[in-house]
Amino acid sequence: MGAEEIKPSEPSADYGLPAKKLKGHKTGYMRRYWQLYAMLLLPVVYFIIFKYIPMIYVQAAWKDYKLDGTSIWNMPWTSKNGWKHFIDVFKNKQFHQALRNTITLNLLDLVVGFAVPIIFALILNELRMKKFKRTVQTVAYMPHFLSWVVIYGLAVQLFATNTGIVNNALEGMGIPRIGFLDKEIPWIIMYVLIGIWQSFGWNSILYLAAITSINPELYEAASVDGAGRFKKMWHITLPGIRPTIVILLIMSIGNIIGSGFDRPYALQKPLVLNVSEVLSTYIYKIGIVGSKWERGIAIGLFQSVVGVFFLLTANALARKLGDRGIW
Amino acid sequence: MIHVSSSNVIIYIKKGIVTMKKQAIALALAASMTATLVGCGEKDSKETTAANATQAPGSTDATKATDGGNTTTTTKADDGTKAEDPDFVNGKFKETKKIRVEVYDRSPEGGTDAGDNMYTDYIKKGMLEDHNVEVEFVKVPRWTEGQELNNLLSAGTAPDICVTYDYPTIQNYANRGGVLDMAPYLNDYKDQCQNLWEWLGDTNINWNKDPKTGTIWAIEGKRATANRVVTFIRKDWLDKLGLKEPTTKEEFEKCLIAFRDNAEKLLGDDADKMIPYSVSYDVGWRAATLIESFIDPNISDRDYYVNGFDDRKFTEPGTKEAIRLLNKWYNDGLMWKDFALYGADDSTEDNNMKAGFVGAITHNWDYVFRNGDKSINAELKNLVGEDAKFVAIDPFEDKNGGHTKFVTSTAGDRKLFFPATCKEPLACLMYLDWISDPAHIQYLQLGEEGVGHEKSADGKYYITKKIEGGNKAFMNSGSNIDLTITCNGLRLATEEATVLTTANSYAENDPALVAAADKIAKIDMRHDKNVAVGAIESEDGQGQILGDKRTAAYQKAVVCKPDQFDSVWDENMADYMTSGGQEIHDERDEAWVKTYGDVSSLPQ
Numbered sequence: 001m002g003a004e005e006i007k008p009s010e011p012s013a014d015y016g017l018p019a020k021k022l023k024g025h026k027t028g029y030m031r032r033y034w035q036l037y038a039m040l041l042l043p044v045v046y047f048i049i050f051k052y053i054p055m056i057y058v059q060a061a062w063k064d065y066k067l068d069g070t071s072i073w074n075m076p077w078t079s080k081n082g083w084k085h086f087i088d089v090f091k092n093k094q095f096h097q098a099l100r101n102t103i104t105l106n107l108l109d110l111v112v113g114f115a116v117p118i119i120f121a122l123i124l125n126e127l128r129m130k131k132f133k134r135t136v137q138t139v140a141y142m143p144h145f146l147s148w149v150v151i152y153g154l155a156v157q158l159f160a161t162n163t164g165i166v167n168n169a170l171e172g173m174g175i176p177r178i179g180f181l182d183k184e185i186p187w188i189i190m191y192v193l194i195g196i197w198q199s200f201g202w203n204s205i206l207y208l209a210a211i212t213s214i215n216p217e218l219y220e221a222a223s224v225d226g227a228g229r230f231k232k233m234w235h236i237t238l239p240g241i242r243p244t245i246v247i248l249l250i251m252s253i254g255n256i257i258g259s260g261f262d263r264p265y266a267l268q269k270p271l272v273l274n275v276s277e278v279l280s281t282y283i284y285k286i287g288i289v290g291s292k293w294e295r296g297i298a299i300g301l302f303q304s305v306v307g308v309f310f311l312l313t314a315n316a317l318a319r320k321l322g323d324r325g326i327w
Numbered sequence: 328m329i330h331v332s333s334s335n336v337i338i339y340i341k342k343g344i345v346t347m348k349k350q351a352i353a354l355a356l357a358a359s360m361t362a363t364l365v366g367c368g369e370k371d372s373k374e375t376t377a378a379n380a381t382q383a384p385g386s387t388d389a390t391k392a393t394d395g396g397n398t399t400t401t402t403k404a405d406d407g408t409k410a411e412d413p414d415f416v417n418g419k420f421k422e423t424k425k426i427r428v429e430v431y432d433r434s435p436e437g438g439t440d441a442g443d444n445m446y447t448d449y450i451k452k453g454m455l456e457d458h459n460v461e462v463e464f465v466k467v468p469r470w471t472e473g474q475e476l477n478n479l480l481s482a483g484t485a486p487d488i489c490v491t492y493d494y495p496t497i498q499n500y501a502n503r504g505g506v507l508d509m510a511p512y513l514n515d516y517k518d519q520c521q522n523l524w525e526w527l528g529d530t531n532i533n534w535n536k537d538p539k540t541g542t543i544w545a546i547e548g549k550r551a552t553a554n555r556v557v558t559f560i561r562k563d564w565l566d567k568l569g570l571k572e573p574t575t576k577e578e579f580e581k582c583l584i585a586f587r588d589n590a591e592k593l594l595g596d597d598a599d600k601m602i603p604y605s606v607s608y609d610v611g612w613r614a615a616t617l618i619e620s621f622i623d624p625n626i627s628d629r630d631y632y633v634n635g636f637d638d639r640k641f642t643e644p645g646t647k648e649a650i651r652l653l654n655k656w657y658n659d660g661l662m663w664k665d666f667a668l669y670g671a672d673d674s675t676e677d678n679n680m681k682a683g684f685v686g687a688i689t690h691n692w693d694y695v696f697r698n699g700d701k702s703i704n705a706e707l708k709n710l711v712g713e714d715a716k717f718v719a720i721d722p723f724e725d726k727n728g729g730h731t732k733f734v735t736s737t738a739g740d741r742k743l744f745f746p747a748t749c750k751e752p753l754a755c756l757m758y759l760d761w762i763s764d765p766a767h768i769q770y771l772q773l774g775e776e777g778v779g780h781e782k783s784a785d786g787k788y789y790i791t792k793k794i795e796g797g798n799k800a801f802m803n804s805g806s807n808i809d810l811t812i813t814c815n816g817l818r819l820a821t822e823e824a825t826v827l828t829t830a831n832s833y834a835e836n837d838p839a840l841v842a843a844a845d846k847i848a849k850i851d852m853r854h855d856k857n858v859a860v861g862a863i864e865s866e867d868g869q870g871q872i873l874g875d876k877r878t879a880a881y882q883k884a885v886v887c888k889p890d891q892f893d894s895v896w897d898e899n900m901a902d903y904m905t906s907g908g909q910e911i912h913d914e915r916d917e918a919w920v921k922t923y924g925d926v927s928s929l930p931q
Contacts, residue, residue: 064503065481065503066503066504066505067480067481067483067500067503067504067505067506067746067747068503068504068505068747068748069483069747069748070504093905093906094872094906156668156669160665160668161664161665161668162664162665163664163665181668182667182668182886269608269667269668269670270608270667270875270878270879270882271667271879271882271883271886273875273876273879274879285871285872285875286868286871286872288474288477288478289473289474289477289871290868290869290870290871290872291477291480291481291496291499291500291868292867292868293477293481
């Protein structure tokens, strides 16, 4: 859910920097902390090689991709002033379907799933038994490390219509079997719930970290003033982690038409294809399997542009409402 | 150490970076970007020149695709000089040539390295001795070969001889200038590649010849057998219930009902696991003979072709009624309830068969015999009992009372092509010739005498021996079909030897059962004919997306309630047609009329 992308431990290294002293000596700043910059080199190289160089091929979205060894720079532009692939994509019915599904599933994830790790972090924070707290925390993280293929396997064991344990139990109670994984609406619900189950523990890490650094004196003062647990939670903890919440919310909104590949691909089956085909799996099928590379690139580009637009909008909104946002 | 203000810290740092030496960093970034861009540009241009050089190899013909990509002209310089090429005498090159050949990698249990084992060594050695060509094998995973090939081709690193099952894909590559025209090589060097011409014949070599331009983007590997799909039923269950082997749909249905109603008797405590008839997620393949029995056996060539883009016959007239019957069986509790939840490569269904829960299946004609002591019939014998076995039946009669099976011709199997990046097309051609030599095929298929096979007592046929996993002589694919790329299926010196050997080639299985299945698979075959109307543009790249839609449509139509069947079917069919199916249908019909005129049969 993008939570992993924040690396709070990295910048913390120059926390408490005597900023005044360095004023006017900015080269000194770099010289003094050159080790940190050296460490940055590796990720920068990584980004250049794997994220920036491939961008050269973004232009294929406007070109007829040739396989005869022509350089990408020399490949001919497509008809319709180079916009042929985009026009083909936007006229395509399956693309509309995939776009609709992507937005639906991501919105549901956001609406239903966004608050879950926050609530979990708050509850965990209130636990006083350290051992119990740690156990719960660890257990909640674990699904994050399972591959989606394994998760689908588990889901089949539990929810298959005719052999799943849950359905067997339902039948035992006289309730008719439910096609959790092979009917469209139940599938959407399962998709969202399984997603939450897989990620809420992991996503709560950032919130828990945020909570631990709230000044304890605030709680003490509140106790003296007679605030109970809920009051403290409401007036101290939540405002304390508000910046974190806003940042993560902005990032989720930025990702509203993007999506991971593993989760939808592992969970989708032909019976529910109408609601489960999302852009990432569609790009895979049309681009890598169907060898319409240009279309895949065009859709990916579209996704990114719209994503950036959402990100900026959400960021601007957050700033307007008095929060700091990402920039 | 993690802080609450991760956000603050980020901003803090960002501000720091922004205020600090903005220009320096911008400069550095710009410099590194330009450096990499330049680097790339150089590499690209080098590749281009290399490719250009190879396209017009110190030889006579160059294939040139125009910008549109669709119109292709083959320019040939003076003929004849090639045959007198001083570097190539009597099929042997003066200088050692190097080629890379695609080989499927199935990674079977106990298998050897698909690209480096005693059989590939045999080929390498032979090619070096006979033609002075060094062969390197490029492994491509069998079940994702299409995607893998796409990636290799788009990156310009495809092997010099490529193999795939899907012609529209090759046409797509060709449209993008990614494929060499084989026609000039095949014709100019006909004398040097007689094995190839003899084995594949005019049919398979010219199958994909463009009627207008004469280009051949790919030649067709040959199927030694056209056998496709048959139905199997548990003979021991029939015996227990006093039933005959069914010969009609009605009798077949009665058997299924009897299985369902006698689950307790047949399976005892496991009665709830009873599956009278099992299909997989791929209904179109796994009910193929049933579907075909609803198609008019005399359907015109034109109708069959125009509706024939989908290889699971989704759009052929008659299919709907076949699925309606499956829908009825499904709702009557005669079929595997959860088939749709398990994908390709999943062994759940096989395990159901091996455990003895399944009454009948429709599948590849030799499916239950494959894999020696791990074959379904062998496992049944072990797990259930001595007499437990599947036997082949032919219960789906068509409207004329025959048992028409729509099968491919000798073509329609693997297609072989040379990508544009192939630097040694002639050496590649020699490879195809070498691999079509009957002696070489026989060695690869039977292995060494005493290890892979024994001669029968009467000397008429060969008895293949099971080679255990872990043995260096283990064949990674059945009869090494992945290596004999021009030949799929057993091919021995005589027809009789081939038939007899086939029946004896399934270790741990009764040859009589195999022979019976083989016989049934061959009843009333209707072979595909070559409709040579050129490329159908609207098919391009649609295979996967439309295939998925068809798979979903079949599944939905099988599992819905019977009273919803019509609406489910019609809705999904409409979706398929508007998603590109109609376009393909219309373009195919147009192309047909353009080539053959407004007639319903192919010219004889």
